Amino acid sequence: MNSANPESESDDPDLHETDPRLTELVAYLDGELSAEESERVEKELAAQPALRRNADGLDRTWQMLNALEDAGASGEFTKRTLASIRTVSTPEAQLTQPSLQNSRIQTVLAIAVPALLCTAVGFIGTAIGLNLARNAPAATPQDRQLLQNFDLLQNYQNMRQIPDAQFLQQLANTESSTAGTQP
Amino acid sequence: MVSQSIRNQYLADPDVQLMLKVSAGDNAAFEDLVLRYQDRLVGFFFHLVHDRPASEDLAQEAFLRIFRSRDRYEPTARFSTWLFRIAHNLASNHRRGKIKRRELSLASQSGSHEQLPAETSFAEKSGLMPSRQLDSLELRELVRSAIDELSDRQKTAVVLHKFEDMSYEEIGEVMGLGTVAVKSLLSRARIHLKEALEKFS
Numbered sequence: 001m002n003s004a005n006p007e008s009e010s011d012d013p014d015l016h017e018t019d020p021r022l023t024e025l026v027a028y029l030d031g032e033l034s035a036e037e038s039e040r041v042e043k044e045l046a047a048q049p050a051l052r053r054n055a056d057g058l059d060r061t062w063q064m065l066n067a068l069e070d071a072g073a074s075g076e077f078t079k080r081t082l083a084s085i086r087t088v089s090t091p092e093a094q095l096t097q098p099s100l101q102n103s104r105i106q107t108v109l110a111i112a113v114p115a116l117l118c119t120a121v122g123f124i125g126t127a128i129g130l131n132l133a134r135n136a137p138a139a140t141p142q143d144r145q146l147l148q149n150f151d152l153l154q155n156y157q158n159m160r161q162i163p164d165a166q167f168l169q170q171l172a173n174t175e176s177s178t179a180g181t182q183p
Numbered sequence: 184m185v186s187q188s189i190r191n192q193y194l195a196d197p198d199v200q201l202m203l204k205v206s207a208g209d210n211a212a213f214e215d216l217v218l219r220y221q222d223r224l225v226g227f228f229f230h231l232v233h234d235r236p237a238s239e240d241l242a243q244e245a246f247l248r249i250f251r252s253r254d255r256y257e258p259t260a261r262f263s264t265w266l267f268r269i270a271h272n273l274a275s276n277h278r279r280g281k282i283k284r285r286e287l288s289l290a291s292q293s294g295s296h297e298q299l300p301a302e303t304s305f306a307e308k309s310g311l312m313p314s315r316q317l318d319s320l321e322l323r324e325l326v327r328s329a330i331d332e333l334s335d336r337q338k339t340a341v342v343l344h345k346f347e348d349m350s351y352e353e354i355g356e357v358m359g360l361g362t363v364a365v366k367s368l369l370s371r372a373r374i375h376l377k378e379a380l381e382k383f384s
Contacts, residue, residue: 014334014371015364026370030344032351058373061380065330065345067322071229072222077239081217084243085250089210 025055029062190258198262202249206256213253216262217246223347224270230342231274233327241277245270260356267347267357271339278335317383329379337372340365 017023027033028041045052139147152159162168193199198219204212224245228238248269260268317325330338336358343349343357351365358365 012336014336015360015367017363017367018371022374023366023370026373027351027366029373030351030369032366057377057381057384060384061377062345062373064322064326064380064384065341065376067319067326068230068330069323071226071235071238073225073239073242074235077225077243078217078221080239081221081243081246082214084247085210085213085217088247088250 021051022054025051026058029055029059193258193261196258196261199258202253202256202262203258205250206253213250216249220263220266221246224266226346227267227270227342228274230330230346231338232277233331237277241270241273245273248273261353263347264353264356267343267349268359271357274339275335322383325383326380329376332379333372333375337368337375340368341372341376344369 024033024037024041028038033041045055146153198216201212201216205216221242224242225235225238228241229235232238232241245266249266259265330341333341339358340354343354344351349357351362351369354360354365354369355362360368
């Protein structure tokens with residue numbers, strides 16, 4: 001679990017022991033020594049007045065740190081932090097919202113796209129038809145003559161029974177006289 | 184992947200239990216954690232940066248970072264250790280940013296201004312006499328000035344030990360250092376504080 005960084009520890013002189021006796025004395029004052037080590041330091045303290053004065057100075061100056069202002073969180077901090085947490089958790093809720101909107105959009109598209117495709121196909125078909133009509137070859141004199149004699153051609157078999165133009169004249173006269181006698 | 188034995192080691196921590204609830208989607212559990220730790224966290228930053236708004240901003244950022252990483256949470260340490268590790272990293276980044284801004288500011292001033300005098304301690308600036316009885320405000324400024332003369336690592340170790348009551352091992356976990364290194368940091372810091380403050384004690 002200890003994520004010690006040996007590289008930075010070797011680089012920083014701050015992290016290397018200077019005076020082992022002082023380091024041990026501080027660790028003793030901090031309650032970080034084993035029972036055996038503590039006993040040894042206590043014996044030294046009892047025997048050495050200078051070491052005792054040093055320990056006393058270290059302890060008194062450490063207690064002076066109690067004079068520092070104790071800054072707790074303001075009421076505004078609590079409100080602000082909880083509000084920001086709610087804001088952070090809200091995007092998750094918003095993530096589901098677009099998916100609902102997306103499904104609505106997909107439904108509309110499912111109807112609109114085929115309709116648009118049909119319209120487009122119709123439009124393109126009409127355009128192609130008009131284009132083909134516009135590019136159709138122009139009628140030749142032969143075609144025009146055929147169209148002019150279209151009725152005659154349709155009754156070609158009947159016309160073949162008529163011997164000459166005089167017969168047709170007599171037929172026309174007969175029809176007009178018959179029409180005059182009708183009630 | 185965290186081994187089951189490491190996981191079990193920290194499951195007894197009630198704050199780890201709260202964080203596991205947060206990880207499972209219980210935002211109310213996170214509010215409990217904020218209420219439990221907000222004073223300690225703001226206090227930690229305040230001892231390091233001496234600026235209340237900045238301390239609250241940093242503390243808020245620490246809580247937000249924890250909340251944002253809730254889905255990946257694995258109990259690999261006590262909750263407080265994890266929280267203060269994040270806080271320590273934020274404080275380090277804040278100090279680095281501050282130093283950079285100061286360097287840029289000094290660079291823009293150089294050439295047109297005389298070099299600034301070296302910073303002096305509060306006692307020197309205010310002309311405090313060691314024999315005089317200090318009022319609480321003066322004492323506070325004196326102590327703060329002495330702490331500010333410590334290196335950043337020493338200062339963090341002092342704050343964690345003095346105000347968070349952390350053992351050398353826990354401080355090592357927060358700061359990413361071995362116990363020997365923490366021992367050295369604290370002994371150097373204590374010696375410096377003794378030299379700076381003893382005459383006023």
